[in-house]
Amino acid sequence: MIAVTILRREPGHACPAADPEREILHVDCASHTYADGSVGIHDMCFHVLRNEIVALCGPNGSGKSTLIEHLNGLLTPSQGKISVEGKPLSEAARSGLWRVVGVVFQQSDDQLFAPTVLDDVMFGPLNLGMGREEAEGRAREALGSVGGEHLVGRLPNYLSGGEKRLVSIAGILAMRPRVIALDEPTSDLDPVHSARIEELILGLRRDFGIGVVIATHDLDLAARIADRICLVRKGSVFAEGPPEEVFYDPDLIREAGLELPLGIRIYLDCCRGLGISPEKRPVRREEIIAALQEISPARQGR
Ligand SMILES: Nc1ncnc2c1ncn2[C@@H]1O[C@H](COP(=O)(O)OP(=O)(O)OP(=O)(O)O)[C@@H](O)[C@H]1O
Numbered sequence: 438m439i440a441v442t443i444l445r446r447e448p449g450h451a452c453p454a455a456d457p458e459r460e461i462l463h464v465d466c467a468s469h470t471y472a473d474g475s476v477g478i479h480d481m482c483f484h485v486l487r488n489e490i491v492a493l494c495g496p497n498g499s500g501k502s503t504l505i506e507h508l509n510g511l512l513t514p515s516q517g518k519i520s521v522e523g524k525p526l527s528e529a530a531r532s533g534l535w536r537v538v539g540v541v542f543q544q545s546d547d548q549l550f551a552p553t554v555l556d557d558v559m560f561g562p563l564n565l566g567m568g569r570e571e572a573e574g575r576a577r578e579a580l581g582s583v584g585g586e587h588l589v590g591r592l593p594n595y596l597s598g599g600e601k602r603l604v605s606i607a608g609i610l611a612m613r614p615r616v617i618a619l620d621e622p623t624s625d626l627d628p629v630h631s632a633r634i635e636e637l638i639l640g641l642r643r644d645f646g647i648g649v650v651i652a653t654h655d656l657d658l659a660a661r662i663a664d665r666i667c668l669v670r671k672g673s674v675f676a677e678g679p680p681e682e683v684f685y686d687p688d689l690i691r692e693a694g695l696e697l698p699l700g701i702r703i704y705l706d707c708c709r710g711l712g713i714s715p716e717k718r719p720v721r722r723e724e725i726i727a728a729l730q731e732i733s734p735a736r737q738g739r
């Protein structure tokens with residue numbers, strides 16, 4: 438029997454630090470209502486640890502982007518608190534919040550403004566006080582790591598949606614912050630660039646211990662790379678836990694208005710078809726293949 442460690446949050450509960458040693462960002466019961474009265478987030482509790490990939494999963498309009506826009510101070514909560522490395526966000530902002538938190542927005546147009554791609558990606562490093570040569574080195578390296586080196590002299594305005602996304606990601610990577618939040622990071626990328634960005638996200642955690650947040654309704658992506666899944670509904674995280682638990686709770690996924698990742702659906706359908714109860718909880722591709730091989734009639738001598 439696998440221990441269930443899904444945390445369900447009822448409105449009004451306190452949200453203490455989950456792991457104070459590793460915690461970089463803490464959102465404590467934050468709410469934000471837009472000028473027209475729409476509720477962006479409500480009583481939102483969320484945290485990001487060093488060295489983890491956390492996925493914010495929820496349907497359209499559930500508050501994922503609004504939360505992400507709070508993480509770098511673009512929006513401020515009307516109620517509740519946000520702290521960065523134990524300090525209130527406003528205090529962290531005075532000493533250079535972008536050194537700690539980098540955000541790639543859902544709309545890349547919100548992020549790109551310089552005359553050329555190289556200028557755009559160099560902007561962050563220059564702002565961190567680097568000389569031109571070092572900043573250019575950082576920018577070229579970041580563009581290379583997203584597969585966008587060929588875009589270096591282009592005008593950001595005339596790039597395709599996917600190219601803009603790659604340049605936006607490079608602009609944040611070039612600053613090497615401790616947390617990177619990516620809003621729908623692969624939604625407009627082709628399969629090759631998507632795979633590259635997924636690899637990059639895994640490398641950020643593995644090689645640099647960076648905390649990565651991805652906002653997505655693509656549960657297949659979340660299943661492939663996330664360590665923790667936060668389910669968002671009506672402006673708050675109502676349940677969270679490791680993928681092997683959250684994705685094996687179909688009621689929870691239904692409540693979130695989402696669908697199980699394809700691989701897990703196939704595994705559960707095969708178990709059902711064979712009349713056996715699923716003994717394992719495979720999530721990643723290789724785990725699913727191994728689990729399917731184990732239950733295959735040929736292997737079981739049927
Ligand atoms: N600038 C704005 N002005 C007014 N309401 C807004 C604004 N931005 C977002 N909202 C509203 O806030 C709520 C949360 O929106 P948000 O963009 O955070 O959702 P999301 O989970 O990112 O959705 P999606 O998956 O479509 O990107 C929605 O009801 C949305 O209509």
Ligand SMILES: [Mg+2]
Pocket residue numbers: 501502503543620
């Ligand atoms: Mg969004």
